[in-house]
Amino acid sequence: MKFRVERDVLAEAVTWTARTLPTRPPAPVLAGVRIEASADGTLGLSSFDYEVSARSEIPAEVTEPGVILVSGRLLAEISRALPAKPVDFSVEGTKVTVVCGASRFTLLTMPVEDYPALPSMPEISGTVHGDELTAAVAQVTVAASRDDTLPLLTGVRVEIEGERITMLATDRYRLALREMTWKPASPDISTVALVRARTLSDVAKSLGGSGEVNVALSTGTGVDLVGFEAGGRHTTSLLVDGDYPHVRRLFPDETPIHAVVPTQPLIDAAKRVALVAERNTPIRMSFSEGQVVLDAGQGDDAQASEALEAVLVGEDISVAFNPAFLLDGLNALGTDFVRLSFTHPNKPVEFTGQGSLDGEDSSHYRYLLVPIRFAS
Missing domain, CATH: 3.10.150.10 (DNA Polymerase III, subunit A, domain 2)
Structure with missing residues (x-):
């Protein structure tokens, strides 16, 4: 087996194919990447761990067709480190020689006959x-x-x-x-x-x-x-x-209370207030007419609070959230404003996105977050 391939093309293909290789494979051959050089000038690379398979095809100058199996992670590291020149592969017995410019590597092959057949792509x-x-x-x-x-x-x-x-x-x-x-x-x-x-x-x-x-x-x-x-x-x-x-069915049919807050200022405020929220302690959010106040920390510990403008429809309400879960939802929205819809202070809160302060919310993406109970 002998072929030549461009270094960048090879590095990208090997890295992508080897990305899902298990760190502790159930069988040694499953740590390998299978490389098949075809006479039509196609190089096929594949990996498989009995659950996830990956295959990619790239062009190559194939002099001698063949199939080999080599350590995927090692080949990925080598291919990324090679100089920006064409890469020549050749096989002699159980060894693969990789030459790129003045760089030369020799790798041991793995028994390709022991490698499992990849599943076929469904229709x-x-x-x-x-x-x-x-x-x-x-x-x-x-x-x-x-x-x-x-x-x-x-x-x-x-x-x-x-x-x-x-x-x-x-x-x-x-x-x-x-x-x-x-x-x-x-x-x-x-x-x-x-x-x-x-x-x-x-x-x-x-x-x-x-x-x-x-x-x-x-x-x-x-x-x-x-x-x-x-x-x-x-x-x-x-x-x-x-x-x-x-x-x-966990999404509420009706929400008698909702608040609308600018998303990015809320994200920034939540990050600042969360600095004093120790592990497993929440951020509290208190909604009233025209504003929401975020605070965290209590007693003799460090404390923080910040107020933001907000539109509230319905009665005043206070809830508390896991800071990381709150930020995950806000960052996922991707809209200028967030609507928080409530049924009860201890019931899950629905987050949806809005394009403007007084616009309609979008139902394409909905994030439901269970609040943390806290002593008022």
Whole structure:
């Protein structure tokens, strides 16, 4: 096997393909990246850990076709460190020689015959614009659980009905819902999938800038998979197994009290006040006519407070939030104003975005946050 490839193209492809490699692989070969050089001038790189697969194709000058398996992380580090010159690969026995300018590396190959077959990409279910996918995934995954002992809640529930996609995520303390449109392959498609939040975030960051992203779903066929494809890159992931809780009903039907606050000033104030909020202590928010007062700290500890202009509809109300969860929701909105809708001081508060102080709020993105009870 022998081929030449541009250094930047190689580094980008290897880094992307190796990004999901497990740090403690269940089998040594799963730490490798499979490289296949084809006579048609295509270099295929792939990785797989029995859950997530990644494949990318790049052009190369192939002199001798072949297949090898090498340490993915090591090759990624080497390829990024090489000088900006063409890179030559050649294989002799169980060793790969990598030459770039005056740099020369020799790597041991791994037994490619022991490498598992990658899952096939499911049939394309539809297409979504990469920028919108990136924004939507970022808004939803902030609410997904990071606790692997609750695998269901580390996933994002994706509901597809025709041209509409709804994504939901919760960690039991907050809930995020995002609606978006896409171009389905079949106008009457109706399906539900539970996709790992980590996989969605990775796909959105790595493929979101590629324009259109093809989405493929395979459910009820024995192996439930989701696949994404853009710019010559493909990735698949097993879906999370289990029944997601019925969280949509947690959003209140009616909210007798709501307040509207400029988003960025509220974010800035919350960050300042949170400086004195020790671990597991909340930020308190007291809403009254024309203002909201944020404060944290109590007793002999450090204290902070700050008042902001706000519009309040309904009676005065005070709530307290986990500072990190509050900031996650505010940062995810992406609008000039935030509407906080209340039913009771101890009931979850709904955050939605508004374009102006007296405008209507948008239901495309909704963030529900459970307040912390505090002694008044």
